Amino acid sequence: MPGLRAPSDYKQEPPRHPALAINSKEPFNAEPHRSALVSSYVTPVEFFYKRNHGPIPIVDDVNKYSVSFTGLIDNQKELYMKDIWNLPKYTVTATLQCAGNRRTAMSKSQKVRGVGWDISAIGNAVWSGAKLADVLELIGIPKYSNVTSRGGKHVEFVSIDKCKEENGGPYKASIPLSQATNPEADVLLAYEMNGETLNRDHGYPLRVIVPGVIGARSVKWLDSINIIANECQGFFMQKDYKMFPPSVNWDNINWSSRRPQMDFPVQCAICSLEDVNMVKPGKITIKGYAVSGGGRGIERVDVSVDGGKTWVEASRSQKSGMLYISDDESSDKWAWVLFETEADISQATEIIAKAVDIAGNVQPENVEVIWNLRGILNTSWHRVHVRVGHSNL
Numbered sequence: 001m002p003g004l005r006a007p008s009d010y011k012q013e014p015p016r017h018p019a020l021a022i023n024s025k026e027p028f029n030a031e032p033h034r035s036a037l038v039s040s041y042v043t044p045v046e047f048f049y050k051r052n053h054g055p056i057p058i059v060d061d062v063n064k065y066s067v068s069f070t071g072l073i074d075n076q077k078e079l080y081m082k083d084i085w086n087l088p089k090y091t092v093t094a095t096l097q098c099a100g101n102r103r104t105a106m107s108k109s110q111k112v113r114g115v116g117w118d119i120s121a122i123g124n125a126v127w128s129g130a131k132l133a134d135v136l137e138l139i140g141i142p143k144y145s146n147v148t149s150r151g152g153k154h155v156e157f158v159s160i161d162k163c164k165e166e167n168g169g170p171y172k173a174s175i176p177l178s179q180a181t182n183p184e185a186d187v188l189l190a191y192e193m194n195g196e197t198l199n200r201d202h203g204y205p206l207r208v209i210v211p212g213v214i215g216a217r218s219v220k221w222l223d224s225i226n227i228i229a230n231e232c233q234g235f236f237m238q239k240d241y242k243m244f245p246p247s248v249n250w251d252n253i254n255w256s257s258r259r260p261q262m263d264f265p266v267q268c269a270i271c272s273l274e275d276v277n278m279v280k281p282g283k284i285t286i287k288g289y290a291v292s293g294g295g296r297g298i299e300r301v302d303v304s305v306d307g308g309k310t311w312v313e314a315s316r317s318q319k320s321g322m323l324y325i326s327d328d329e330s331s332d333k334w335a336w337v338l339f340e341t342e343a344d345i346s347q348a349t350e351i352i353a354k355a356v357d358i359a360g361n362v363q364p365e366n367v368e369v370i371w372n373l374r375g376i377l378n379t380s381w382h383r384v385h386v387r388v389g390h391s392n393l
């Protein structure tokens, strides 16, 4: 593809903020300190987690860069950045969460395979770009299509990065055509993040944002979009990012028995406290994020400061100065809420948070019941421990 190329080594990686905790250097996988997540509703680009499976692609000439549209459509087509820029520009605030967020804690119950993430493989950004529904209309697929005249039912996004898991081939994933052509699903081909041109780590020049769905489907550095009959057969759809029951291990796994994970479940985590934290006796502030998939708002966040015996409801907010209403048009439906409450602490204790979404979905109490060999979707109650000490500790 002219204009965009993929190096096979890590000699030309972009600069990154030194405060990120690096979970893997090559490919680069890093997350911010948890406290950075509750400093602002919109996560600054430099503190947004970075999840890669290969070296970061390079754009030589953005004017030569194009995305090709192939597969079960009447006319194959190339779209250049100017064609994408010419479409109406939409801005969507959406939380991106890696399915492996909180994996390290799942590993403590029983070992799992995958990059070890703490609780910050998640971030909330303002994405701008063209709606995929508009782009597909431009190439001849009407809005609200379930199937194209040639039998296409899925939209496959193919990148150019060289991934080990794909034997050096590119990262790819797909979503159903019905979601891709539905303007209300807000699927974007994004070229901006937080009002700035997308940077290399996050998919420059063009990436997909699939709101409400695990990060793995938001393909970066788009090279082609294929309209296909069956879902993408790539590694990351078929041999990864699937949720298995606790009974499945590496000896009895049958990958084809499960569907690729799409929506993420209801999640929350406390970000204002470490585990373990030393505090002075008295009032402490407990802050964190809560989010659910599929555009489901957050109905409630419960916090306990006595290990789960009693609970108080935390306040929830998105944009400052505006009341958050979980299913109201004024709220950002694809975005997290930040929650906050205060508590009096006089002795060592366990602090817990759990969220409820507008469908009444709740988080499981323990990690054991949702343990899975790849360590994805750890949404168990988030717990931190505090010890109480006096100053000079």
Ligand SMILES: Nc1nc2c(c(=O)[nH]1)N[C@H]1C(S)=C(S)[C@@H](COP(=O)(O)O)O[C@H]1N2
Residues within 6 Å of the ligand: 048, 049, 050, 051, 052, 053, 054, 096, 097, 098, 099, 159, 160, 161, 171, 201, 202, 203, 214, 215, 216, 217, 218, 219, 220, 221
């Ligand atoms: N081309 C490409 N797209 C990709 C990936 C990748 O490795 N290559 N990683 C995916 C995964 S697993 C996640 S969680 C998100 C991370 O996006 P971010 O790095 O912008 O936070 O990108 C997704 N898109």
Ligand SMILES: [Mo]
Residues within 6 Å of the ligand: 051, 097, 098, 099, 100, 215, 216
């Ligand atoms: Mo991910």
